[in-house]
Amino acid sequence: MRQQNHKNTFLKTIPFTSIFVEALKQSSMWVSSNYIDGNSQFQGKLLLKVDSQWESVQLNLHPEKLYRKGVGSDDYTSYCQLQACFLKKFTHFDPTMPNYRYGIRLQFGQQLSHLLCENSDVFKKWFQFLRRFCIMDKFARKYKVLGKIKQCDPVFGQCLFSCVRVQDAEYHVVKVIDKNVITAGQKQNLYRELSNLRKLSQTQICYIVEVFEDEQSVYILYEYYLGIDLRTYIKESQIYQMAEQSSQGLDEKLVADILYGVLQAIQHMHSKGVFHRDIKMENLFIPEKKRLPFVVLGNFCYSETTDSTQYKKCGTPGFVAPEIFRSKNYTSKVDLFSLGIIFYLLVYGKLPFEGKDQEEILRSNEKCDIDFKFEKKICKKISISGMDLLKGLLNKEPIKRLSAAQALNHHWFIKMGTRNQRNQYLQVQRGKSLSTIIENSVDITQSYYQSNSQLYQSTKEDDKLDRVEKEFIKGSLYDKLLYFNSIQYQPSKIRRIQQST
Missing domain, CATH: 3.30.200.20 (Phosphorylase Kinase; domain 1)
Structure with a gap:
């Protein structure tokens, strides 16, 4: 009787079709394919029920698809769209297969696929991965x-x-x-x-x-990331008011730490072929048990993939990259422009595009005439290298705008000591010469300076800044080597690390 009850549970199906089946616009659960992309999460051999018989198959799990190899083939010949599949587990009883008791069932519409795992450890791993990519019930x-x-x-x-x-x-x-x-x-x-x-x-x-x-x-x-969004936090904590009263203003290192964390999130997102399209203060959250500079990027309802060339116009007025107004053929660099607007807000305490209503803000946003000489700053001691990064993110031309990887490699973050980036450089760049490390750092080579000379136009505020920093940006590679040797990297430590590896 016990075995019969399990059998009934095994055969029971979910009586309705998921709304995501309609979005996929396909009728078959398994679709023929000879292609597999590079985002593999987990793989291994399981038993798959085919025509009332259990067959051993090699499966490869991806965020959206479960690929399987054909019988007698080294290629993955078909896949199942996991986003529209319900996931259930069941216990299998068969005296001829005593080791295969742990089962996984996928349901696409009214079509079913049953998988068996050889032990509980294998089952737990597969089920843990699948539950994030499939649909659950109850x-x-x-x-x-x-x-x-x-x-x-x-x-x-x-x-x-x-x-x-x-x-x-x-x-x-x-x-x-x-x-x-x-x-x-x-x-x-x-x-x-x-x-x-x-x-x-x-x-x-x-x-x-x-x-x-x-x-x-x-x-x-x-x-459970909820706490408070960055805009509300700044308003309620009166950071701007306190910064205005202080002679130093908003701490430059705090700004660098916030931006560096968001840039890491953006780089990860872009490396997976996704871009956000609506990065703004309201979509950056400070979790309840965290505090600045830790923020979480949320609200991905307007996100897109980079495998297309035509996109709809979207975004929040004041944060929209100018190329979105001109064409549907924009790239993931629109996210970097939006981050540049947040950077501008943290430095100046206001948006670069202002107006009486949304339409006026949009017109100003489309023209993209940004005033970097505005004298009243919240971050009063922003350095030349910080302003250089700001201008690199807010460049009108996408081809000249910094990517997430380039921005993370900017020398401002090295100068600020943000998130132990200096130590990360030493670990990642082991075995490379110091000159190679410096040449790979964005914005400090002569070639980059010459091709982007408009970014280095001096302002009244620049004249007040440290002369050594100006020489660092415009100086020769030899001078930069001396600067890094004496202040930044302590080459004796690097040599000891290299000798120990």
């Missing part, structure tokens, strides 16, 4: 909703709640979406957001935990 049994959160989702409005997992009392944020009122456009936005977030795994990017669905609603679980 949300109400596994989580308890605590209350509504004040923050609004940009697309779906007031739909965010705090909740706790019954199993381990772990807190999460859940986005609850009513399937009866969601439009076709919102379905596409939701599908794109989930698809992009599942590719990302970085400490300063909003992390998607699980997705649940029932007949009425979709539930998207995020890490």
Whole structure:
């Protein structure tokens, strides 16, 4: 009787079709393919049920797809779209296969695929990975909703709640979406957001935990990153007011630390083929148990992938890159321009594009005439190298604008000692000469200076800054080597590290 009960559970299917099946626009669970991309998460051999028979297959798990090798083939010949698959586990009883008791079931519409794992450890690994990329059911049994959160989702409005997992009392944020009122456009936005977030795994990017669905609603679980957004934090903590009263102003190193963390998140995002398209102060969150400079990048509802060349115009007035107004053929560098606007806000305490209403701000944003000579600064002691990075991020021309990798490699972060970057350089660059390290650092080579000479036009504020720093930027490579030898890197330590490796 016990075996029969398990058998009934094994055969039970979810009676409705996921809304994500419609977004995929495909009828078959497994699709023929001879291509596999480079974002593999996990792989191994499992038993797959094919025509009532169990066959050993090699599977390769990706954020969106589960690839499988063909029988007698070294190539992955088909894949399953995981975003539209329900995930269930079951216990398998068969006297002829005593080791294969742990089962995983995938359901696409009313089509099923059953997998068997040879032991509990293998099962736990596969199930842990799959639950983030598939759809789960029975949300109400596994989580308890605590209350509504004040923050609004940009697309779906007031739909965010705090909740706790019954199993381990772990807190999460859940986005609850009513399937009866969601439009076709919102379905596409939701599908794109989930698809992009599942590719990302970085400490300063909003992390998607699980997705649940029932007949009425979709539930998207995020890490409990909520605290306060950066704009509200600055307003409530009166950082700007205190900085104005101080002779030093806002600490330059604090600004560098904030930007460096966001740049790391952007670089990770771009390396996975995703860009945000709506980076602004309201989408940077300071978690409750953290404090500046730690911020988390969230709200990926307008995110896109870099595998296309045509994109819609989107973004927040005042933060939009100028090329978005001119063409649909823009690149991921629009995120760097938006980050440059945040940098400008932290330095000057105001947006570079102002107006009485949204239309006036948009017109100013499109012209992109930025005043870097505005004398009233919040960050009063911003260095020349800091201003150099700001101008590099806010360059009108995307081809001349810094990428995330170039910005992270900027010498301002080395000077500020941001996030122990100097130590990271020593570890990453082991075995390379000091001159090679310096030549690889953005903005300090003569060739870069000559091609971007407009970035170095002096201002009244520049004249007050340290003369040594000016010479460092415009000096010869030999002078820079001497500077780094005497102050920055302590070559004797480098030699000891190289000798010990």
